[in-house]
Amino acid sequence: MTDTRHVSAIDDSIETEARSFGRQVWDRFRRHKLAVLAAVVLVVLTVSFWVAPALSPYEFDEITPDFRQPPTAAHPFGTDDIGRDLLVRTFMGGRFSIRIALLVALSTTLIGTLLGAVAGYFGGWIDALVSQIINMVLLVPALAILLVLALKWGSSPWSISIVLAALLWTRIARVVRGLFLQYKEQEFVMAARSAGARSGRIMFRHILPNVMGPVVVETTLLVGTAIILESTLSFLGLGVQFPTPTLGNLVAEAKGAIDSNPYRVLLPGSFVMLITLSINFLGDGLRDALDPSSGGGRT
């Protein structure tokens, strides 16, 4: 007699072999063509930012006799007011911009996720404290604070990163706090507690993986925001200072020459655009790839 209680609603033709989580994430990510393309673009850009300046015959702060050149064979991106080669400066600028953006995005994600998680999970006075700090940071006009801090702490890539991180962590903290508030009431969290799990285990093993999708999206958006804010600061003359180039201060320097040599604005500007756009597509792809219930992993 067959065991009728053994329901076998699972279609046995479906593959049952074990696949690691990483493998499944990769399989889902691969199907997101735009995200794959964006990842390739980002890798190519990043590598070129580190390789190109080394191959260039000029140093990024080397002054040549050819000043204010339009693009030529010797200087494909032209030169600036005091004769520095803009090709090498643009790629060096990309290097600094990426470095700042990654530093800002990673540190804000870390701080924001931790504070948001603790506030949302424990609630009570911890939540009140964190929420008040978030409100305070959000209340003050960001640009004004940035200006003051930039004036006070100087403008090395490091200090700019810290200043940006101090302002930007609130966004991710609020998202994570909200998600933790929502997830901690879920039955699977209660089940973990009834199994004897401690708070740390519940927060990091049960809730955090569930909020990774939105966190990854926020992080990628932050990379874009950081690049743009850094450019804004540099444009206002308060970002990373001469002679260190960033994509932002290259545009700022070129603003006077926009009529005579529009490439000086357009070239670094389009790098900013390309990076931000790619980062956002990458974020979309990662969010879907990290969600096991998003379709496609198995077929």
Place this chain on the structure above:
Amino acid sequence: MSGPLLVVADLVTHFPIKAGLFRRVVGHVRAVDGVSFHLDSGETVGVVGESGCGKSTLGRSVLRLVEPDDGVVAFKGEDVLSVDKTRMRELRREMQMVFQDPFASLNPRLPVRDTVAEPLIIHGTAKQEARQKADELLEAVGMRPEHGNRYPHEFSGGQRQRVGIARALALDPSVVILDEPVSALDVSIQSQVINLLDDLQHRFGFAYLFIAHDLSVVRHVSDRMLVMYLGKVVEAASRADVYDSPAHPYTHALLSAVPVADPGVERKRKRIVLEGDLPNPGSPPTGCRFRTRCPIAHELCAIETPPAVDVANGHMVACHFPIERGETLLDRVAQLGRSVGVIGG
């Protein structure tokens, strides 16, 4: 073993109602308000009542998943409510829970084998061994172990509930609280899961506290039953007493709502329809809480809270005017010259 496995006495769980700008506490919802019962090893006690009567909170309070405000929960003579965190963690091995919603009770980011293995890992079993044990457990609940590395969304509701059951069994508990384990499932799947629970009880000797809002679900599995209304137990008796000679008018109304499989009988059957909704549990009626919807209420019911009285060897009823053996609620209503909403018949 001497004495019952689990004793719950005068358990009270209140939730504060907060209002206004400063979240001031303006009152309390008495979700569980003085509930007492006991559970012997290997037996099943069914808890029934409509939504919002506090039966889920009762289950959670016993496990301290919500902290009760007052009362006693004693497991093998040990006061569960006063032990420290470390001891509580050990006690959790003995008391596990199966949750109502099989979609919400499994972590969507965890393969089901890891979900089942987790209680073991928390309590110190090596990972490899825990996974192996998880496969055995999945098999015990009628799942295929090779599906262990799949995620919850790849399973049907009934299969997920099996995973939830496997998780509850992992630590080999002596008490399992079943919080409406089948109410989210299709009727055809319900009986499978109930049969599975029944099988497992015979194999491993668990004591079940079986919470349900549907009397037909617990009918087959319960040894004794508690009928709850608005945070209080209104009737507690053996299954036979509850079904054959219910004494509380609320139990009568609940029983009349259970459909009968025989269409001939079903067509003639009368269903009593209670008027109104469950009163606001933040400000329950004075005296007997059921009196606002009770078709046979008297003046006394508004004044005095009826104590639980033993009407026949262990058949406890909290009613001033319990219905007697052989009598029906409709008889009593007619005798009083009143009327009650009835469908069918």
